[in-house]
Amino acid sequence: MPEPRWLAPHEAEIWSTYRRLSRELQRAQDQQLQRDSGISAADYALLAPLSESEGGVLRARDLGAEVGWERSRLSHQISRMEKRGLVAREACEDDARGAMVRLTEKGRETIEAAAPGHAETVRRLFFDPLNPDEVGTLGMFLKRIMAAVEGRGESPAP
Amino acid sequence: MPEPRWLAPHEAEIWSTYRRLSRELQRAQDQQLQRDSGISAADYALLAPLSESEGGVLRARDLGAEVGWERSRLSHQISRMEKRGLVAREACEDDARGAMVRLTEKGRETIEAAAPGHAETVRRLFFDPLNPDEVGTLGMFLKRIMAAVEGRGESPAP
Numbered sequence: 001m002p003e004p005r006w007l008a009p010h011e012a013e014i015w016s017t018y019r020r021l022s023r024e025l026q027r028a029q030d031q032q033l034q035r036d037s038g039i040s041a042a043d044y045a046l047l048a049p050l051s052e053s054e055g056g057v058l059r060a061r062d063l064g065a066e067v068g069w070e071r072s073r074l075s076h077q078i079s080r081m082e083k084r085g086l087v088a089r090e091a092c093e094d095d096a097r098g099a100m101v102r103l104t105e106k107g108r109e110t111i112e113a114a115a116p117g118h119a120e121t122v123r124r125l126f127f128d129p130l131n132p133d134e135v136g137t138l139g140m141f142l143k144r145i146m147a148a149v150e151g152r153g154e155s156p157a158p
Numbered sequence: 159m160p161e162p163r164w165l166a167p168h169e170a171e172i173w174s175t176y177r178r179l180s181r182e183l184q185r186a187q188d189q190q191l192q193r194d195s196g197i198s199a200a201d202y203a204l205l206a207p208l209s210e211s212e213g214g215v216l217r218a219r220d221l222g223a224e225v226g227w228e229r230s231r232l233s234h235q236i237s238r239m240e241k242r243g244l245v246a247r248e249a250c251e252d253d254a255r256g257a258m259v260r261l262t263e264k265g266r267e268t269i270e271a272a273a274p275g276h277a278e279t280v281r282r283l284f285f286d287p288l289n290p291d292e293v294g295t296l297g298m299f300l301k302r303i304m305a306a307v308e309g310r311g312e313s314p315a316p
Contacts, residue, residue: 006277011285014297018284021300022180023226024307068181119164126176127169129302138299139172142179144287149182 025125032121037114039086042077044118047086047103047111056103059092063101086110183283190279195272197244200235202276205244205261205269214261217250221259244268 007015030041039047049066050056058066064074078101081087086107092098103111127135165173188199197205207224208214216224222232236259239245244265250256261269285293 006274007281007285010297011281011293014293014300015280015284017297017300017304020226021304021307024304027226028307068178068185116164122173123165123169125306126173126303127165129306130299134299135169135172137295139168139175141288141292141296141299142172142175145284146175146179146182148283148287149179149186 028125029118029121033114033118036117037110039110039114043081043086044111044114046077046081046101047107047114050087050101050103051108051111056108057090057100060089060099060101081107186283187276187279191272191276194275195268197268197272201239201244202269202272204235204239204259205265205272208245208259208261209266209269214266215248215258218247218257218259239265 026041029044033039033041033044045067046063049063050058060074060078064071067074069077078087078089082089085104088102088104090100090102092100130138184199187202191197191199191202203225204221207221208216218232218236222229225232227235236245236247240247243262246260246262248258248260250258288296
């Protein structure tokens, strides 16, 4: 096994900032959604792909893949949203084992009312601090890191 | 209220990459820690600041602030780790209401065994895809976004 390489001090600082940012950005979105729309970030995460899907309906497994959640987390969240009338579970026509999740009329009204404030928050916190060139550079960095995480890493520019 | 500004398509793509990266990077760290050290990322998150503190002991509230968790999440996680002998709860000498959390000998051995593999994973996935200049640039971007999230935003370079 090769010698482990520790993080250099400036890397440890950047890594710490990244982790703190992930957490605080999530918290800021949650607070904005709760305050302005009475929904959680988890509600929003499921409502958004449903509202963009054809007919407002997705297989539960596709919805789970979209948000990257384990099955039990997804199932609990759908149950909570079903009780509040935001989504409805349906049997899948082609597959007895597959459940479908459908956006209700109330669910659609909720996401449509919440979306502008959410977009405004993301813009203000994540994009406005950077100029357009910097936004492009950040996007390139994130893509390269994502490729490494997915095991298809490329070498950095020399 | 000003007109909401939607995300431009390239921004929506970057935002989606960022969210996916947050999730997948967390998952990759969790898998590596579970596989190589038999601990979770949540275990690691608490063991690391304890191991760096003087005497291996911290007030529970300071530990919670360090990781940014709600009190109930912190308390459950400490209970699980206490059962496995990684940490011990103690009363606080100066403050009857304050609980202290102490790293046990087993906890210290666990974090010391886990740290090199964890650092190696962070390095390989997060830093190796970028060259040294790019790492510095990413650090600057993250700091500026963090400042906006903390409500002390600065303007981007023109």
